[in-house]
Amino acid sequence: MDTRSAIIEAAATLLAQSPSGDVSTRAVCEAAGVQQPVLYRLFGDKDGLLTATVDHVWDQYLGAKRAAEKSEDPLRDLRAGWDSHTAFALAHPNAYKLMFAPALRSVPEAAEEALRILREVLERLAAQGRLRMAPDAAARMVMTANTGVALSLITRPTLYPDASLSVLVRDAIHRAILLDPVADTTAHDARTAAATTLLSSLDELTPQPFTPAESGLLEQWLTQISKSDPTD
Template sequence: MDTKQAIIEAAAELLARSPSGDVSTRGVCEAAGVQQPVLYRLFGDKEGLLAATVDHVWDQYLGTKRVAEKSADPLEDLRAGWDSHTAFALAHPNAYKLMFAPTLRSAPEAAREAMRILREVLERLAAQGRLRVPADDAARMVMSANTGVALSLITRPALYPDAGLSTLVRDAIHHAILVEGGVDTSARDARVAAASTLLASLDGLTPAPFTPAESGLLEEWLERIPADGPFD
């Protein structure tokens, strides 16, 4: 193990045990057996160390998602993704809170990857005509709701003592973004679902039927459908 990795792992272990959710650079250096100048040379400052530590802890979680086999139904993957996200937050509360801490100047890379993985699942649903909002909007809705529930559970357990709240919010959000089988939808919902389906399939068309300029214009038109005036 190289020095940088040793420092990160020492920081991760101290962070997991920290009652306050914080670590000191002195404590990390002592645990890793290095001098503080080494830490600052490798990470720049404490914030750089914390960002690397968060990525390290989240990478273990995201690693399971990278190798997970896709189920036949992307909705099952969407539900499982929400539940595993909440479970991770409850198991690693300090690293989870740091991921979304406003004190970090830039979001850790893990935050971007988590959003990308979520969007891939939603694009599969869009390709099946099952999204009533564009995939980008749906990803932001799901991630913000999942994050909000998880942070509530780990930061205010007295106010939110039942982890079952996560399932209730999950199902409510999924109901809001999905066109459910057998449920009547408005003309607007049907049009938005059709637009989302077509948007999700554009990149997979081979050979490409449009020039880049034509594709950009078509995407702009399709993305306007949810935002423009009423269609009913």
């Protein structure tokens, strides 16, 4: 194991064991068997070390998501993704809190990858005509809600003692972003579903029937339709 990895491993272990959710660079250096100048040379400062440590811990979680086989039903994958997210937060509360801590000056790469993986699942739902809004907007709704529930469970356990709250919020958010083929029969719902479905498959058209300029204009129109307010 190289020096950088050894420092990150030491920081991750101390972070997981910390009652306060914080670690000192001195303690990390002692655990890794290096001098503090080495840590600062590799990470710049404590903020850089914590960002790298969060990415390391989250990479184990995201690695499982990368390796997971897609099921035939993207909704099943969407639900499983929410549940695994909450489970990870409960198992690694300190690393989870750091991921979303405003104190970190740089956004850990893992945060962006988690959102990208979620968006891919939602794009599959859009391609099936099951999404009532653009995948990007839906991804941000789901991630915001999932993060909020997870942070509530790990930071205020006395106020939120029942982890089943996560499932209740999950299902409510999914109802908000997904179309019910039986209940949702309005013209607006139909237009939105059609627009998001076509948007999700534009890049897959072979051969491309439009010029780049035409594709850009069509994408703009479809995006406007998918975001339109039924009261307009």
